[in-house]
Amino acid sequence: MLAYPTVRTSFLFLAIALAGLLVADIAITTSNPWQDLGRFFLGVATPNFFSTEGLFTALLRTVAFAFVGVTLGSICGFLLALIYRFLPVRIFCAFIRAIHELFWALIFLQFFGFHPLTGVLAIAIPYAGIFAKVYSEILEQADPEPARLLPPGTHAFAAFLYARIPDCWAQLRTYTAYRLECGLRSSAILGFVGLPTLGFYLEASFSQGQYSDAGAMLILFYVLIATIPLWVRPRLLPAYVVAAPFFLGEGLPIVWGNVKRFFTEDIIPSPIRKGEGLAELSGWMSDLMINEALPGIWNTVVLTQIALVATGILSLLAFPLISNHFGGPVRRTSGHIFLVIARSTPEYILAYILLQLWGPSMLPAVVALALHNGGIIGHLIGRQTNTLQLRPDAPTGFARYSWELVPRVYHSFLAFLFYRWEIIMRETAILGILGIYTLGFYVDSAIQNIRFDRAMVLILITALLNIGIDALGRHIRRKLALQTMPTC
Structure with a gap:
């Protein structure tokens, strides 16, 4: 009961x-909602994989943004997890993970433009907060017995590396693989704000009523997610991580003056920027x-x-x-x-x-x-x-x-x-x-x-x-x- x-x-x-x-x-x-729904399902049943010239490039960039963003987020998250017991760190991590990837992308678009750095940071920053929280919980739940078996006087770093990490490694690896799947979804939707991932072409196909093209993109995305265990192998991960930055594409050069202006002028409340009073x-x-x-x-x-x-x-x-x-x-x-x-x-x-x-x-x-x-x-x-x-x-x-x-x-x-x-x-x-x-x-x-x-x-x-x-x-x-x- x-x-x-x-x-x-x-x-x-x-x-x-x-x-x-x-x-x-x-x-x-x-x-005619049911008629439109029927046309959509017909498009999924009759996908057109060759109508959009940049479809496979978009799929490749979706994977590249996910790998770079998740890799950067996991590294930063692991470092934050080591000091997660401190309240300011927990507050900082809670704040950055509470802001959605698309919000981060909209912020970075204002001064980085359609530069690959916009998509990478939009994924990496909230994921760092998520990784920090989960990694810290995994490390806290590690069995303390292996550390007690180490010789007296063993350095704390050596004890952490040889006793705690091996005990947690399977959980850390499993969760990181799960976040990679989440990263692929996050990378795909970044296309809706203009970045060259799958969402960009999906939105274009829907706006033009090309449901067969949209169906092809969705099917490719499902296949990509479903086959992760086949192509994401531990021995291949270093090669993927090294190669991924080269497939992010190129954007316009970053104008650092725009970055400075955004933080020193644009986001300052208008009355303060204009020198007006408290009223x-x-x-x-x-x-x-x-x-x-x-x-x-x-x-x-x-x-x-x-x-x-x-x-x-x-x-x-x-x-x-x-x-x-x-x-x-x-x-x-x-x-x-x-x-x-x-x-x-x-x-x-x-x-x-x-x-x-x-x-x-x-x-x-x-x-x-x-x-x-x-x-x-x-x-x-x-x-x-x-x-x-x-x-x-x-x-x-x-x-x-x-x-x-x-x-x-x-x-x-x-x-x-x-x-x-x-x-x-x-x-x-x-x-x-x-x-x-x-x-x-x-x-x-x-x-x-x-x-x-x-x-x-x-x-x-x-x-x-x-x-x-x-x-x-x-x-x-x-x-x-x-x-x-x-x-x-």
């Missing part, structure tokens, strides 16, 4: 999501908060809570697709394919596709967030049920699902869900770039209007909101004694 606090918390979040539906903009505004600064901030920040925060929170509960519902519906306790091998294989596609497609790309088919509203964002995150959690919970042994006289069908399996995996399910809460919040904010009125919409509008001071304040608010949700999620997991999240 489930504990009362767990059930109460679940129904509380369900009630909040239902209340959010009453005020959310959930509508399909296109005239003008207060009015500027009030206008920003009332007309942009508060509406953005409201819509971001509402959309996040709806997407969180939708993710949970979809996860509970999806895990039987791959569970050994239901159906046969054909159905489980089909379920695996569905969940691989769902979790491999970045939320941003899913939301972009659905927006083209259904029109601008919160509905495409909710469905995109639920499909991606539900695919991830459903996959993890389904794998967990495969380790459970049932009695020979265990019920079958729906009774097996509701009375045998769900109660036994529900705490793990909630742990995964609350862990993904902050990630859903990050993605919700960035989906505003697509025209949904979350914080990303106001950030993008401010940048388009060359009001970088307002954009930076809004990005700072987004980061603080994400940090708050992350802290609240950890608090709830601790209060409910939910299982500690695994590292992969």
Whole structure:
């Protein structure tokens, strides 16, 4: 049986999501949504791999940005993990990982332009914060016994290198490989802000109604993700890392004067830059908060809570697709394919596709967030049920699902869900770039209007909101004694 606090918390979040539906903009505004959806699936079924001249170059650059960004992020993250116990380091890492890769890209675009450094840093900086947190947790959980067996007087660095690292190496390697997959998704969506990765050509194909071209790009991306174990081999990684920078492409030379001006003038609040007084600064901030920040925060929170509960519902519906306790091998294989596609497609790309088919509203964002995150959690919970042994006289069908399996995996399910809460919040904010009125919409509008001071304040608010949700999620997991999240 489930504990009362767990059930109460679940129904509380369900009630909040239902209340959010009453005020959310959930509508399909296109005239022929099902016809458009049919044309899209027809395009996926009849892909055109040779119409776009730069498609394979874009795929290569997607891989290159991912390798360089993840490599740089993992190195910096490992160094930060060594001093992660210090509060300023933890705060710094929480801040940089709370800002989405696309927000970082939008910042760097303002002074680096379409230079490869923009894409590399947009991936490396938030990933460094993520790596620092996870690496530090892995290192803290290392078995202390091997270090005690070292000769007396062994230097601390030697003890760390020969005792702790070997004990943690498998976890460090597994998690880094997982982040590489995430890096490929991050690299792909950088094309939506103009960098020459897969998202750039995907957006162009959709805007021109060329669904067969878009289908080809999506299929290539799925194949790229699915075959990672085949082409990412430990012995080949050094060659990939060395070669990747040479495939990033070339951009215009960096004008360092633009970099200086951005940090010394552009992001300084307008009243301060103009030498105005405190009253003008207060009015500027009030206008920003009332007309942009508060509406953005409201819509971001509402959309996040709806997407969180939708993710949970979809996860509970999806895990039987791959569970050994239901159906046969054909159905489980089909379920695996569905969940691989769902979790491999970045939320941003899913939301972009659905927006083209259904029109601008919160509905495409909710469905995109639920499909991606539900695919991830459903996959993890389904794998967990495969380790459970049932009695020979265990019920079958729906009774097996509701009375045998769900109660036994529900705490793990909630742990995964609350862990993904902050990630859903990050993605919700960035989906505003697509025209949904979350914080990303106001950030993008401010940048388009060359009001970088307002954009930076809004990005700072987004980061603080994400940090708050992350802290609240950890608090709830601790209060409910939910299982500690695994590292992969």
